[in-house]
Amino acid sequence: MSTTATYPNVRTLPVMERFYTIQGEGNYQGCAAYFIRLGGCDVGCHWCDVKDSWEADRHPQLELTDIVSEAASYPGRIAVITGGEPLMHNLDALTADLHAAGFRTHIETSGSSPLSGKWDWITLSPKKFKAPLPEICSLANELKVVIFNKSDFAWAEKYAALAGPHCKLYIQPEWNKAAEMTPLIIDYIKDNPKWQLSLQVHKYINVP
Numbered sequence: 001m002s003t004t005a006t007y008p009n010v011r012t013l014p015v016m017e018r019f020y021t022i023q024g025e026g027n028y029q030g031c032a033a034y035f036i037r038l039g040g041c042d043v044g045c046h047w048c049d050v051k052d053s054w055e056a057d058r059h060p061q062l063e064l065t066d067i068v069s070e071a072a073s074y075p076g077r078i079a080v081i082t083g084g085e086p087l088m089h090n091l092d093a094l095t096a097d098l099h100a101a102g103f104r105t106h107i108e109t110s111g112s113s114p115l116s117g118k119w120d121w122i123t124l125s126p127k128k129f130k131a132p133l134p135e136i137c138s139l140a141n142e143l144k145v146v147i148f149n150k151s152d153f154a155w156a157e158k159y160a161a162l163a164g165p166h167c168k169l170y171i172q173p174e175w176n177k178a179a180e181m182t183p184l185i186i187d188y189i190k191d192n193p194k195w196q197l198s199l200q201v202h203k204y205i206n207v208p
């Protein structure tokens with residue numbers, strides 16, 4: 001009988017890609033981080049920059065021991081779990097194993113599936129196409145709202161009102177609308193200084 005398994009026994013996850021890079025977005029922008037991109041998403045943002053992640057079955061099921069040992073072969077100790085929508089999977093075992101290996105655990109999520117895992121940093125990026133579940137809003141460390149058109153500023157404010165008092169607030173231009181939306185974002189931040197600009201810096205410097 002096992003005495004250690006206090007979490008569901010999810011020992012494999014579908015991994016689309018994994019890479020050691022710098023966090024390109026948000027509060028940790030510029031920090032070395034190991035990214036684990038899980039397959040599967042049921043949100044369907046029409047402007048998603050990683051649509052190949054959506055079908056979980058198209059990506060290999062990898063053992064947690066493989067995932068964590070590969071991550072630990074690099075010197076950085078921030079692991080960012082992204083996707084796809086990572087919360088479509090139970091992440092209790094993954095975060096327990098990452099913590100045991102000395103990592104900080106960060107997640108990038110739309111918050112539209114139930115929260116699992118233990119997180120040192122939760123990035124909530126709410127989507128109109130499948131809205132966040134209420135319970136994650138007050139737990140987010142940063143809110144990062146993608147601005148595709150003018151109506152997204154009101155969507156950003158709706159979630160800022162649901163966030164906790166210490167949550168950092170970012171607005172980020174949708175990549176293909178950046179030339180059009182960034183000037184509006186800058187004006188918005190000047191008028192509403194609780195917000196900060198997040199850019200996808202990795203795309204400007206051509207790193208993963």
Ligand SMILES: C[S@@+](CC[C@H](N)C(=O)[O-])C[C@H]1O[C@@H](n2cnc3c(N)ncnc32)[C@H](O)[C@@H]1O
Nearest residue numbers: 047048049083084085108109110125173174175
């Ligand atoms: C690909 S998503 C994966 C994690 C999760 N499904 C989510 O949406 O938060 C990672 C981050 O990239 C953002 N993102 C995706 N496509 C984008 C685009 N075309 N322009 C700007 N940000 C984008 C998402 O909003 C999210 O903050």
Ligand SMILES: Nc1nc2[nH]cc(C(=O)O)c2c(=O)[nH]1
Nearest residue numbers: 022023024025082108202208
């Ligand atoms: N460098 C880099 N930073 C990122 N921050 C969030 C990303 C994501 O796709 O979740 C991402 C990504 O794909 N690359």
Ligand code: SF4
Nearest residue numbers: 041043044045048084
């Ligand atoms: S929730 Fe995230 S992964 Fe899913 S479609 Fe939207 S941006 Fe892409």
Ligand SMILES: [Mg+2]
Nearest residue numbers: 049050200208
């Ligand atoms: Mg990305």
